[in-house]
Amino acid sequence: xxxxxxxxxxxxxxxxxxxxxxxxxxxxxxxxxxxxxxxxxxxxxxxxxxxxxxxxxxxxxxxxxxxxxxxxxxxxxxxxxxxxxxxxxxxxxxxxxxxxxxxxxx
Numbered sequence: 220x221x222x223x224x225x226x227x228x229x230x231x232x233x234x235x236x237x238x239x240x241x242x243x244x245x246x247x248x249x250x251x252x253x254x255x256x257x258x259x260x261x262x263x264x265x266x267x268x269x270x271x272x273x274x275x276x277x278x279x280x281x282x283x284x285x286x287x288x289x290x291x292x293x294x295x296x297x298x299x300x301x302x303x304x305x306x307x308x309x310x311x312x313x314x315x316x317x318x319x320x321x322x323x324x325x
Contacts, residue, residue: 261310261317266296268321273305282308284319 270283280303282289289300298310298317308319 259315259317261298261319264296264319266298266310266319268308268319271303271305271308271321273303277303284308 266285268282268284269286272279272281274280277291280291282300282303284295284300287295289295291300291303293300298312298319300308301311301316302309306321308321310317310319
């Protein structure tokens with residue numbers, strides 16, 4: 220399903236992961252060990268991932284974004300690179316986290 224681009228970046232609060240177990244009698248509780256669900260998808264921006272070099276050592280991870288080499292903790296166009304994953308980057312701006320996906324060529 221194709222994504223629709225939008226010039227407006229509408230932010231919604233991150234979702235909390237929940238679990239329901241048979242022992243909980245159907246009651247929903249927040250999972251303490253599960254991370255929050257992914258951040259908002261960043262669309263409508265000129266930022267494009269061109270390459271990712273991922274390592275198990277966070278200090279060795281780099282990405283090429285819009286012709287600039289960035290590492291975790293650095294900033295690009297007002298977004299702080301929070302985490303470099305194998306297929307995307309987690310960016311942070313004004314207290315919100317955003318996912319910038321690596322769009323592969325076919």
